[in-house]
Amino acid sequence: MTLEGPVLVIAGAGTGKTRTITYRVARLVEIGVNPESILLLTFTRKAAQEMLNRASILLDARCDRVSGGTFHSFANLTLRRYAHLLKYDNSFTILDQGDAEDVINLLRTQEGYDRAKVRFPRKQTLYEIYSKSINTETPIEEIVLNEFPHYYEQTDDILKLFRIYNSYKSKHNLMDYDDLLLNLKRLLEEFEDVRKKLSNQYKYIMIDEYQDTNRLQADIVRLLGMEHRNVMAVGDDSQSIYAFRGANFRNIMDFPKDFPETKIIKLEENYRSTQPILNLANEIIDKAREKYTKVLYTKKPGGELPVIVIAPSENHQSKFV
Numbered sequence: 001m002t003l004e005g006p007v008l009v010i011a012g013a014g015t016g017k018t019r020t021i022t023y024r025v026a027r028l029v030e031i032g033v034n035p036e037s038i039l040l041l042t043f044t045r046k047a048a049q050e051m052l053n054r055a056s057i058l059l060d061a062r063c064d065r066v067s068g069g070t071f072h073s074f075a076n077l078t079l080r081r082y083a084h085l086l087k088y089d090n091s092f093t094i095l096d097q098g099d100a101e102d103v104i105n106l107l108r109t110q111e112g113y114d115r116a117k118v119r120f121p122r123k124q125t126l127y128e129i130y131s132k133s134i135n136t137e138t139p140i141e142e143i144v145l146n147e148f149p150h151y152y153e154q155t156d157d158i159l160k161l162f163r164i165y166n167s168y169k170s171k172h173n174l175m176d177y178d179d180l181l182l183n184l185k186r187l188l189e190e191f192e193d194v195r196k197k198l199s200n201q202y203k204y205i206m207i208d209e210y211q212d213t214n215r216l217q218a219d220i221v222r223l224l225g226m227e228h229r230n231v232m233a234v235g236d237d238s239q240s241i242y243a244f245r246g247a248n249f250r251n252i253m254d255f256p257k258d259f260p261e262t263k264i265i266k267l268e269e270n271y272r273s274t275q276p277i278l279n280l281a282n283e284i285i286d287k288a289r290e291k292y293t294k295v296l297y298t299k300k301p302g303g304e305l306p307v308i309v310i311a312p313s314e315n316h317q318s319k320f321v
Contacts, residue, residue, distance in 0.1 A: 003028065003204075006225070006259035007232040008252070010292045013281070014272030017234055021206055022051050024232065025066055026059040028204055035065035039202035039224070043209055045069055051208075067202065071217050075180035078187070078198065085191055086183055092173045100176040101127045107164050113157065121151050121158065130162055134178040135214040135246035181216050188223035199227035210235035210255070214246040222258050229259055237292055238285050253290060270296045274303020 011017035021040070029035050042048040048068035055063035067074070076094065083090045095103065105123035113120040121129070129148060133140045140162060144155050151158065169175065175183065188195040205225055207213065210233035213221070225231040233255055240249045256262040270278055278296040285291065311317035 002263050002265075003031075004230060006229050006255075006262040007265060008210075008255045008262050009232065009234040009265045009267065010294060011234055011236050011267040012270060012294050012296045013236065013239060014270040015267035015296070016269075016271060017208070017236075017267070018047075018051060018054070020267065021208060021234060022054040022058060024206065025051065025055040025063055029055070029062050029066070030059055033204060035062050036067060037201060037203045038066045039074070039205045040066060040068035041071055041074060041205070041207045041221070042068070043070060043212060045073065047208060071220065072177055072180050075184040075220075079175075079180065079183055082187055082191070082194055083183070085194070086186060087170070088175070088183075089173050092175050094180070095169075095174055095176040097127065097177065103168060103174075104130075104161070104165055107161060107168060111161060111164065113161070118154065120154055121148070125151075126158065126161065129158065130165070131178050132246055134182055135216050136248065137215045137219075181220065185216060185220055185223070188220065195223055196227055199224055203228050203230055205231045207231070207233045208235075211237055211240040211249065211252045212242045212247045213251045215248050215251065218248070218251040218258070225259070231259060237290075238288070238294075253292075264292070266292065266294050268294050268296055270298045271300075273298060274300055276303045276305045280306050 009017070009020055011020065025038060025040065028038055040048055040051065042051070048070070052063055052066055052068050055066070079086075079088070079092070080090050083092055101123040104126050108114060108120070108123060108126070125148065129140060129143050132138070132147075133143050136143075140159055141155055144152055144158060169179065188198070202224060205221065207221055212235070221231060221233075233252065235252050237249065237252050240247060240252070243249065256264070273281075275298055278298055282295055285294070285296075309317075309320055311320060
């Protein structure tokens, strides 16, 4: 097992991704690594808890002490200790999406945009624009032009409201979900002593579903791993489907560039499907312009050839399924 240095695990669908992470956690603890120096980042608390529970069953209760959770929960815990460095009180309040939209709407109304002669974006659209700009590290002007061109003439006012929104949060010691990631990155970039301390504290970092990370999250991973480079990313470039919410396919493709001398491990044996289904999947995957080449196979015998069913409506589709 490769324990030191960067590792990229390309885990095809149904190839045992969860099992891979579980066994790595258990193995690290078994050989004497302090569980509290292991950081497991996932997209849901449930996923992290499931993996750590399995590792505990596999080994023992020491695995319960592994730091596991979402990017946002890790950012929250870290900023509770260091937010004062960024001019926040450590007791800052977190705005969920609904709260953030309500604050935007309050400011939108105070600035008179609800009475504007030209239609101005509503709170949900404004939040989406601001959030996507932060998570993809793309200027707001570009987001509006490419995805909301009907509001392009209001770009200056959208930018003005964004500045007012940020000032309001700072004044009232508030952070929304995107601020958690943005401020964690700021902390790691602007305070080298903190970055080194955190990097040396978490000497083994694992990230699940790396194909679904956005650029901001990838930057955080890179900064956290600078002191040791013991970073293992697990994912599948062929399952990158969340670009609409900011996920960046390039993160998994560029991982070996971000972490030179990366060892790439491919999981290709599928435990879920029959070979005829996998043959079809392999043909589709092979058509991708950019990919990690893999050939899914199974030891399960038999299986019917897949067929394409064109349903005239969602109701017909549901009945067929």
